[in-house]
Amino acid sequence: MVREEIQARILEIFRNSFEIEDPGLDDDLRDIHGFDSIDGIELLREIEIMLDTELTREEKENAMEVRTINQILDYIQLLASQRGRN
Amino acid sequence: MNRRVVITACSAITPIGHSRADICRSLLKGVSGVKALRDDGLLTRYIQSGVFGTVDYPIDYAFKRQHSKTMGPVAYYACQVAKDVLEQAGLDPAFIGSGRLGVAFGSTHGSPTVQRDIYRTFFGGSQSKFSSIGAVDYLKSMVHTTAVNITKMFGITGRVISSSTACTTSSQSIGFGYEAVKYGMQDAMLCGGADEYDTTTVAVFDNLLACSTKFNATPHLTPRPFDIQRDGLVVGEGAGAVLLEEYEFARNRGAHILGEVIGFACNNNGGDLVLPNMDGITLTLRSALKDARTNPEEVDFISAHATATKMGDVIEAQAIAKVYGDKPLVAGLKSYMGHTMGSCGVIETILSLYMLAEGWVAPTLNLIEIDKRCAMIRHATTITEAKIRIAAVQNFAFGGVNTSLLLKKFDD
Numbered sequence: 001m002v003r004e005e006i007q008a009r010i011l012e013i014f015r016n017s018f019e020i021e022d023p024g025l026d027d028d029l030r031d032i033h034g035f036d037s038i039d040g041i042e043l044l045r046e047i048e049i050m051l052d053t054e055l056t057r058e059e060k061e062n063a064m065e066v067r068t069i070n071q072i073l074d075y076i077q078l079l080a081s082q083r084g085r086n
Numbered sequence: 087m088n089r090r091v092v093i094t095a096c097s098a099i100t101p102i103g104h105s106r107a108d109i110c111r112s113l114l115k116g117v118s119g120v121k122a123l124r125d126d127g128l129l130t131r132y133i134q135s136g137v138f139g140t141v142d143y144p145i146d147y148a149f150k151r152q153h154s155k156t157m158g159p160v161a162y163y164a165c166q167v168a169k170d171v172l173e174q175a176g177l178d179p180a181f182i183g184s185g186r187l188g189v190a191f192g193s194t195h196g197s198p199t200v201q202r203d204i205y206r207t208f209f210g211g212s213q214s215k216f217s218s219i220g221a222v223d224y225l226k227s228m229v230h231t232t233a234v235n236i237t238k239m240f241g242i243t244g245r246v247i248s249s250s251t252a253c254t255t256s257s258q259s260i261g262f263g264y265e266a267v268k269y270g271m272q273d274a275m276l277c278g279g280a281d282e283y284d285t286t287t288v289a290v291f292d293n294l295l296a297c298s299t300k301f302n303a304t305p306h307l308t309p310r311p312f313d314i315q316r317d318g319l320v321v322g323e324g325a326g327a328v329l330l331e332e333y334e335f336a337r338n339r340g341a342h343i344l345g346e347v348i349g350f351a352c353n354n355n356g357g358d359l360v361l362p363n364m365d366g367i368t369l370t371l372r373s374a375l376k377d378a379r380t381n382p383e384e385v386d387f388i389s390a391h392a393t394a395t396k397m398g399d400v401i402e403a404q405a406i407a408k409v410y411g412d413k414p415l416v417a418g419l420k421s422y423m424g425h426t427m428g429s430c431g432v433i434e435t436i437l438s439l440y441m442l443a444e445g446w447v448a449p450t451l452n453l454i455e456i457d458k459r460c461a462m463i464r465h466a467t468t469i470t471e472a473k474i475r476i477a478a479v480q481n482f483a484f485g486g487v488n489t490s491l492l493l494k495k496f497d498d
Binding site: 018034045 | 150222225
């Protein structure tokens with residue numbers, strides 16, 4: 001999955017599930033858009049569905065430091081590469 | 087420290103209306119909010135009662151996702167009436183976040199709608215490998231979801247009390263809120279209760295043979311408190327909130343005062359969890375009068391719990407006669423909307439405040455022929471002009487919990 005494709009799907013999830021329209025790719029999602037830890041857990045579930053794979057607890061904990069859309073894209077690309085999908 | 091506690095704002099979502107004008111119109115015209123029970127695809131096929139006190143009008147919620155993401159239907163109701171009340175009251179935003187405003191708000195069991203979704207996830211036979219409860223499902227369904235969604239939405243930082251004692255949930259909210267202000271722990275309390283459309287509660291009461299079943303084809307003719315043909319309670323949905331403030335605080339900020347809470351009592355029967363208990367109820371009514379330093383003959387109106395069960399109404403009528411005699415007008419307001427469970431105490435308080443302001447008492451709906459065993463008190467059977475100075479709101483719950491609130495028309 002190429003980065004542009006992932007980005008389009010993530011922005012669609014943010015629009016439909018979190019009512020956040022086109023956030024800047026380096027915006028601090030918590031400070032600027034009120035995206036909190038509960039939203040983070042919901043997003044991890046969406047990522048599992050997107051990648052059709054269950055995330056380990058360690059992988060989920062690693063996501064807790066993620067703050068921006070670009071970091072989310074990095075995170076997803078890493079997960080995909082670890083599963084041999086890039 | 088004994089401070090006066092006044093009511094400065096109120097709002098209710100009920101099966102007979104949301105605004106004061108709609109609710110009063112329904113009371114004056116004898117409009118019932120009881121409708122046919124909707125099929126829930128789960129329990130209704132096993133339930134004999136086919137009626138429900140239903141909120142069937144749209145409510146224009148304008149909650150941002152930031153707030154609504156942790157709310158089930160019951161919290162939507164709660165936050166809407168809380169929003170109405172705070173808008174009416176016009177409190178200084180600095181005070182709202184000062185820690186001197188608290189919340190006393192509850193429901194019977196949080197959100198059964200969300201709880202069903204959780205159970206469906208585990209027991210629904212889904213083959214999805216990603217099925218799990220959502221991150222916010224607990225926050226939406228938990229028993230104190232109403233109180234804390236209110237604190238979150240409005241930034242309230244004072245104490246939180248979240249009663250969940252079924253039919254006395256919101257009368258306890260008001261009573262415990264009144265005590266928090268009276269004794270100086272808080273300067274104001276936002277108090278109330280809510281319950282959403284829920285067939286689980288109907289199933290529980292139906293199984294105990296406590297629900298009305300003979301009027302399924304004519305829902306508006308039930309419940310029938312104190313009437314010879316009454317055949318049980320009707321479960322309903324709704325919400326209500328009142329703002330209680332310390333009198334000097336309210337006066338100094340120029341608040342419009344709707345009434346005063348002058349007394350409260352709560353006790354338990356100390357025995358059977360279901361059967362009404364004359365001694366327990368009588369003691370509660372007398373304790374509230376003592377707290378209010380008021381004589382029984384000073385009470386002009388009683389909002390009876392009056393669920394329209396066979397025994398409950400008889401015991402309550404006898405307890406009223408024993409404590410108050412036959413002078414105060416008595417009305418069973420559940421006759422208009424069914425038993426709204428966790429919200430009935432606050433809704434009946436608000437309806438009493440409306441009638442106190444309007445100068446009339448609405449009759450108990452469907453009270454055509456008074457059961458002789460309930461006939462020793464002064465029933466309101468028609469719209470009655472009445473200058474109410476003091477009103478009593480009494481509620482009794484499964485578990486043997488009893489409450490009585492005493493309200494007074496405001497005068498300096």
